[in-house]
Amino acid sequence: MGQTIGERMNEWMERRFVGRRFECDVFGQLLSAIHSRTERIINISGTAGMGKTTLLDRYESLALAQGAHSLRIDIAETGSGSDRIWRAVFEGLGRSAEQEAPASLEACISAIHRKSENGMLVLFVDSYEKIGSSDHWFRTAFLPRLPMNMLIVVAGRYSLEGPWRHSPAWKPLIIRLPLTELSYEDIHGYLQESGETDDEAIDAVWFRTLGHPLSLSLLNSSDGGDKAMQPLFSFEDRLEVWLREAPEEELRQLLFAASITRSFHQEWLSALLEKEVASTWFEKLSKLSFVSRASEGWQLHERVWEAMRRTFRERMPDTFERYCGKAVGRCLAKIEEGIRQGRDISREFAEALRFAGNPIMRAHYRHARESRHYMEPVDAGNREEAAAYAARRRDEARPWTVRCADLESGALFRYDLTAEESLLRLNALPIDELLEESPGALKLIRNAAGIVVGLTALIPIHEGTIDYLMRAPLSRAYFQSLSPVRRQELRVAPEQSSGVFVYSIDVDNLEDEELRGDIIPILFEPLLAGSLLVQSPPPLPYFAQACESLGFEETPGARHTGYGDEKVALTYALDTRKSRLPSYLRRMISDSGSLATAETMSDQSTISQLPERLTAREQEVAALLTQGFTNPEIAARLYVSEAAVKKHVNAMLSKFNLKNRTQLAKLILDGGSPDPFPS
Structure with missing residues (x-):
């Protein structure tokens, strides 16, 4: 007998499966060491279209390849009643409940034990979010009676919570695997397997799907290898997959309102909608699988948030702009209040920048999020770590490709840096010299494991540093361009500091979104403190456009060749001292179409x-x-x-x-x- 259609389909699916290496490794390790491991349940969770079912397919193939028996049920198909669940399990074993005398849960449990005597048995349970009140029965009356040489994989939109998480009996038995979007490398491999080799076309698909597995699976590639592969899934189509959880119109209206700002709470939604949001509806909103608790309230899953915003803007542009105006007005009012009170306004500033009028700014800031990295001043105690980081960076230098996209305009931005260009900021950084001339200016960036992943140098401008800045290669052009009177104004006492010269911000991988996102808050601190910021980055489009999008302006007469004789670098300045910060923010969002509404509102x-x-x-x-x-x-x-x-x-x-x-x-x-x- 020749190959069957099913076998051919399985081969095709094997080739098209990408990513999830960590999740597959976890399953494989547990499967091969089941007798020496405590864990017995793998809990896969993720929002709609995140590839949970596809991962179960992969797990099932891995299990069968290792000689294990596979048993699979889908709660969405069987129904949530306990009787339906055990019957589905029974039938999955190749036994019909109707043929048993009598048909019972006991007979099902016995059949499972007999099956497990002949080898490892893996039970896959899909769509667990639909189990409802039968969760208690499944947890207390079914699973405890299964044999120890058995592995259970439970997949659903939500992670197993309540007694699953807090009971000392269940907690050590569960491995939690929340699924997120696929990486760019995963997408690249997937499309290359499909015959797509054009980098620009791959970038376009990446920014349309943003690693969302369901969107990626629905690609339209015409015969003949058309390089303009486009997702069949539009933003609205993608959104409808998520919105199946929210069929009520009232709930959908709340979701649209919640997409205006990154975080929301009940009172803010009430103010935005100009009507009281009932607690019952807000409770439903907060329990959707793509809504999570955040430090400032609640947040939509990032991809849902972007899809909601885009759909809202396209369907109801006037209402969208009106809501944005309210959000901007609220942000600006809070910022002005914070400035008067002298408190931290970084959160409000971050929210305001989401309404920035510059598409490059929005694209760069799009992926900014709370970082797990932290800063540490460089001194004699960790100076060697700074030097070791610099040496490692030089040894491992490679070309970088930075990709980002603006959701509002649909613009894609791609920046290619050679290995040599990736080192320009680092090579211009004199570690020992700065430690002597401006103690405290140098800082390490460490990741959560304590490994150094970046090095920064922000030199405060005052009477103790002006002379050094007048002769340092990257800063001397700026300070020599100033009049003597202007330079004298900057010679303030060290404790006052008239500004900051951003001498260098280097990270070990500019392609990493989290590391790239770290650069923005590094600039936030002096900017929000009301300071003069000056910087002269390498003369490359990535750095120049980033400076200009942040509102920096070129300083006339301050060009130099500090990065090499053939590299003419510009110097940029941004002044947010005194009353300039609020006006700077208004200027940043003035092109977004929301400022006029915000001013009218206030x-x-x-x-x-x-x-x-x-x-x-x-x-x-x-x-x-x-x-x-x-x-x-x-x-x-x-x-x-x-x-x-x-x-x-x-x-x-x-x-x-x-x-x-x-x-x-x-x-x-x-x-x-x-x-x-x-x-």
Whole structure:
């Protein structure tokens, strides 16, 4: 007998399976060492389209290749009742429950034990998120009775929680494998296996799918090897896969609103929608598989967030812009408040930059997220580590290709650096000289394991460093271009520091999104402190466009050849001292189409149209309330107690016969004419 269709399909799927090496290694190791390992359950979790079922297919092939027996059920097909589940298991063993006398759970358990006597048995359970109340039965009445030489793989949108995680009996038995998107290297290998060799076409597919496995699997490649391979999955198609969890229109409207900012909470959504968001609906929203708790509230999964934003903008452009205007207005108001109070505004600044008008800025910042890396000053104690890092970087230098894309415009950006160019910033960094001239300027970047993955040099500008900066290769052109009066203004006491010269920021792999994302917060600190920032990076498109997109401007007469005689580098400066920071932020987002709306929203003329029955303090509270501030935030801004804010809000609700603060905000924004019949 020749090869069957099924065998040919399996061969094709084997060739097309990419990535998940770690997950496959975990399964293979546990399968081969089952008798010496404690773990018996592998829990695969991930949002829709993340490839959970495909990974189960791969696991099943690996199990069969090692001579194990495979048993597979899908809760979405069998149903969630305990009776249906054990019957599906029974039938999967090749036994019909109806042929047993009597058909029972006991007969199913006995059959499993008999099967396991002939070798390893692996039970695969898919779509576990649909098991519902039968989870208790599965955990307490079914799994405990299975033989020890058996492995169970449970896949679902959610990880196993509750007693699964907290019980000391279950905890050591479970290996958790949350699935994320595939890497660029995985996508590259997948497309090359499909016959696609053009790097630009591969980049386009990468940025359309962003490693989402289901999107990747739906590629359209015409006969003849068309290099313009395009995903059949549009953003809206991809979104519908996720939104099957949220069929109600009310819930979908909340999801659209939640996509405006990276993080959200119930009060903010109420302010954005101009209606009270019921706790029951917010609870449903927070329990979706692609919504997770974050430090500032809740967040949509990054790919869902991007797809929601894009779909929202395309379907309802006016509403999208109005919501963005509110978000920008709120960010700017919080930033101005933070500046006045002298507190950290990095979170608000990061949120504001998501609305930046420059597509390159948005593309670079798109993948920025909280980093696991940390900074450490270089001194005599770790100087050798800094030198060892530099030596390793030079020994392992290779070409870099930096890829990023802007979701709003769809623009793709690709920067190719040779091995020599990848070392320019590092080779210009005099470690020993800086340790002597500006102690504290040098810092190591360490990863979570403590390994050095970067080296930075930010030299404070003051009377103790000006002379060095006047002669250092990368900075002397800037300081020599200044007038004597201007240089003298910068000769302040060291404890004051008039600015920072960003001499170098080097990381060991610029292709790594997390490391690349680390560079932005390094610049954030002096920028948000209200400082003069000056830098002169290598004369390459990547660095030049990054500087310009951040708002740096070239300093006339400050070009130099500090990186080599044939490399003419420019010098850039950005001044955020005194009142310049708020205006800088407004300039950054002025091209996004949201600033005018934000300014209109925070316009005090709207508040002045309120009936004279509001006191001056109530008008101040009302102005902040319309911008989505919570009571504690309003209290901090006005330097009053939270109880006082609540008193003013309740007084305004009473005056206009309103039920909640959302109705009050709508009244204010509508010009102060109360609805005689509030809902």
